[in-house]
Amino acid sequence: xxxxxxxxxxxxxxxxxxxxxxxxxxxxxxxxxxxxxxxxxxxxxxxxxxxxxxxxxxxxxxxxxxxxxxxxxxxxxxxxxxxxxxxxxxxxxxxxxxxxxxxxxxxxxxxxxxxxxxxxxxxxxxxxxxxxxxxxxxxxxxxxxxxxxxxxxxxxxxxxxxxxxxxxxxxxxxxxxxxxxxxxxxxxxxxxxxxxxxxxxxxxxxxxxxxxxxxxxxxxxxxxxxxxxxxxxxxxxxxxxxxxxxxxxxxxxxxxxxxxxxxxxxxxxxxxxxxxxxxxxxxxxxxxxxxxxxxxxxxxxxxxxxxxxxxxxxxxxxxxxxxxxxxxxxxxxxxxxxxxxxxxxxxxxxxxxxxxxxx
Amino acid sequence: xxxxxxxxxxxxxxxxxxxxxxxxxxxxxxxxxxxxxxxxxxxxxxxxxxxxxxxxxxxxxxxxxxxxxxxxxxxxxxxxxxxxxxxxxxxxxxxxxxxxxxxxxxxxxxxxxxxxxxxxxxxx
Numbered sequence: 001x002x003x004x005x006x007x008x009x010x011x012x013x014x015x016x017x018x019x020x021x022x023x024x025x026x027x028x029x030x031x032x033x034x035x036x037x038x039x040x041x042x043x044x045x046x047x048x049x050x051x052x053x054x055x056x057x058x059x060x061x062x063x064x065x066x067x068x069x070x071x072x073x074x075x076x077x078x079x080x081x082x083x084x085x086x087x088x089x090x091x092x093x094x095x096x097x098x099x100x101x102x103x104x105x106x107x108x109x110x111x112x113x114x115x116x117x118x119x120x121x122x123x124x125x126x127x128x129x130x131x132x133x134x135x136x137x138x139x140x141x142x143x144x145x146x147x148x149x150x151x152x153x154x155x156x157x158x159x160x161x162x163x164x165x166x167x168x169x170x171x172x173x174x175x176x177x178x179x180x181x182x183x184x185x186x187x188x189x190x191x192x193x194x195x196x197x198x199x200x201x202x203x204x205x206x207x208x209x210x211x212x213x214x215x216x217x218x219x220x221x222x223x224x225x226x227x228x229x230x231x232x233x234x235x236x237x238x239x240x241x242x243x244x245x246x247x248x249x250x251x252x253x254x255x256x257x258x259x260x261x262x263x264x265x266x267x268x269x270x271x272x273x274x275x276x277x278x279x280x281x282x283x284x285x286x287x288x289x290x291x292x293x294x295x296x297x298x299x300x301x302x303x304x305x306x307x308x309x310x311x312x313x314x315x316x317x318x319x320x321x322x323x324x325x326x327x328x329x330x331x332x333x334x335x336x337x338x339x340x341x342x343x344x345x346x347x348x349x350x351x352x353x354x355x356x357x358x359x
Numbered sequence: 360x361x362x363x364x365x366x367x368x369x370x371x372x373x374x375x376x377x378x379x380x381x382x383x384x385x386x387x388x389x390x391x392x393x394x395x396x397x398x399x400x401x402x403x404x405x406x407x408x409x410x411x412x413x414x415x416x417x418x419x420x421x422x423x424x425x426x427x428x429x430x431x432x433x434x435x436x437x438x439x440x441x442x443x444x445x446x447x448x449x450x451x452x453x454x455x456x457x458x459x460x461x462x463x464x465x466x467x468x469x470x471x472x473x474x475x476x477x478x479x480x481x482x483x
Contacts, residue, residue: 016392031450032421033396224395224422291399291419314398314421343401343417 004049005141005199006206013220020223021114023050028222035225036316039190040357043147043213044221045206052116052137053196057106060129065107068126069099070248070269072258076101081168081185084256085248086119087265091272092244093251095119096236098185100170108181108196110142112238126264141202143195145209146221146229150192153213158182162193176208187226189233189355228313231322234283234354240294241281241310241324250277250326279307280332283354286321290340290347297341298325306331309340315356321349322356360389360481363454368477369430374454375471377464384430385458386418386449389481394420397449400442402427402460408434411468415460418449427459432466 002023004010011017015026026047028035038044056065065073071084078101086094095115100108111119116137124133145154155162158175160182165171170183181196197205210218227237236242242251249257249272259270286292292312300306312323323340331338336351366374372390376383391397402416409415409429416427439458441448448457472480 027422028395031396228421289399291424293424314419316396316421319398 002050004047005202006047006049009203009206010047010220015220015222018223021050021112023113025050026220026222028224029220032222032224032228033316035219035221036228038217038219039147039188039221039225039229040317041148042218043145043149043153043192043216044219044225045209045213046144046146046221046223046226047141047206048144048226049141049199049202050113051142052111052113052119052135053140053142054109054111054120054123055102055106055134055136056109056123056131057103057134058130058132059105060131061105061107063129064123064127064131065099066261067129067263068123069097070253070257070263071099072260073099073101073107074261078103079169079171081170081183082256083168085242085253086122087248087257087263087269088122088244089265090245091247091265091268093238093242093246093248093253094122094244096238096242096253100181100183102172114239139199141197141199141205143197143206143209144186144188144192145195146186146188146192147190149216153209153216153218154182154193156212157208165193176205178205180205187235188229189235189357190229227311228316231311231313231324232315232317232355232357234324234356236281236324237311246281246326247272247277249273250279251281276329279326279328281310281324281326282332282351283322283324283356284338284340284349285318285352285356286340287348287350289321290342290345291321292323292325292340292342292349298327299339299341299346300331301337301339303339303346306338317357323349324354327351360392362387362389362474362477364474366454366474367430367471368474368480369428369471370480371428372481373428373430375430380464381436382431382433382462382464383458384415384460384462385453386427387477387481388453390425391450391453391457394418394423394425396421397446400446400449400459402435402438404435404460405438406435408432408465411466411470429462430471431462431464431468433462433464435460435462437461
């Protein structure tokens with residue numbers, strides 16, 4: 001089991017550590033619900049240093065990325081980030097990722113911790129272009145400072161005008177006396193920034209953020225709340241909602257799958273986009289009381305299985321069960337009545353387009 | 360993590376408090392800490408006679424779901440009515456207000472643990 005740079009600190013401040021994606025990660029410090037609401041209403045900090053980062057650079061970097069990524073990397077300019085996925089050659093997804101354009105011929109790929117090795121091997125195997133690749137995952141600590149007050153807290157620590165960084169843009173600069181990437185991204189729907197910090201400065205930066213955030217009642221936030229926050233927004237989690245065998249088209253990632261360029265398995269995906277897919281990933285809210293969980297069956301009125309839940313939780317904000325799951329095409333439209341099989345009971349739910357809460 | 364001396368425990372993290380031939384049953388402080396915020400306690404076995412080890416209900420936390428096991432054999436007489444509206448009592452007062460069921464005990468069995476034995480199970 002791997003450890004993130006501030007492991008000891010998380011234990012010391014009461015973080016309950018749990019295995020996740022090959023790392024021991026803080027799942028909660030106090031309460032999932034309390035941490036969730038802290039991010040929705042104030043400001044909280046996630047240590048997500050388990051995430052992987054690769055640098056791809058050189059004259060061939062764009063060619064390689066256009067080939068392996070579903071999204072059109074030529075559309076982003078220096079200082080911009082873009083969400084997309086890595087399609088495999090069998091119709092599924094190797095991983096989802098964010099691509100940062102650092103310079104004209106230099107990019108940073110941020111990938112899921114569980115997939116660092118798989119992604120590295122996959123992209124390397126596709127690199128007939130000869131782009132330079134460097135895995136910097138072990139050198140970088142990543143702090144997601146999220147919530148409506150995040151900008152006020154971080155602004156105290158930098159001369160860069162943070163309000164000038166638009167969503168899915170970033171800048172390289174000094175914050176808390178350390179040079180880092182300051183990115184207006186996140187996985188919560190509550191706004192804020194993600195900070196890519198050289199790991200030797202991780203502790204100092206963390207401490208300065210908490211000092212600056214004290215008047216705002218800043219709190220450390222665990223992976224438990226990270227999951228409920230992302231689910232209320234309907235964001236996909238690799239391994240749950242998307243995986244090696246789900247297609248980007250059926251997963252609703254058509255908006256980041258661009259047929260304006262050649263890429264791995266584009267033909268099959270284009271056919272799916274044109275002809276439609278047999279199942280679709282949808283969001284749903286429970287109408288009757290119950291909490292959907294990963295792998296529960298989704299049924300129709302007459303009790304036939306029409307799909308399965310991929311993620312589910314009690315929404316701390318709505319206080320009802322919400323989830324994501326695949327259903328047969330036809331049941332995917334908003335308002336469709338579906339049923340979740342919970343302990344052999346048919347519990348009513350309704351297909352509903354995320355986000356489930358206002359962002 | 361605490362485990363009062365006057366209670367008995369199971370390896371599945373339930374506790375029992377005997378009162379004559381009746382007993383109150385709930386989950387331990389350790390269990391509620393592992394579960395996280397409890398949002399729903401589903402018990403539909405009122406009036407049923409269950410053997411020790413059988414499932415008497417389910418506890419749902421934000422992130423997890425877990426079955427609840429009978430620490431003793433007996434008939435489920437009552438479900439804690441407060442849990443319907445306030446399931447978080449399981450977190451805030453697991454050995455008191457957060458009790459789950461009251462049973463008429465028919466057999467205590469021989470698997471119950473003392474507080475000291477239970478603390479060993481949870482690593483102190």
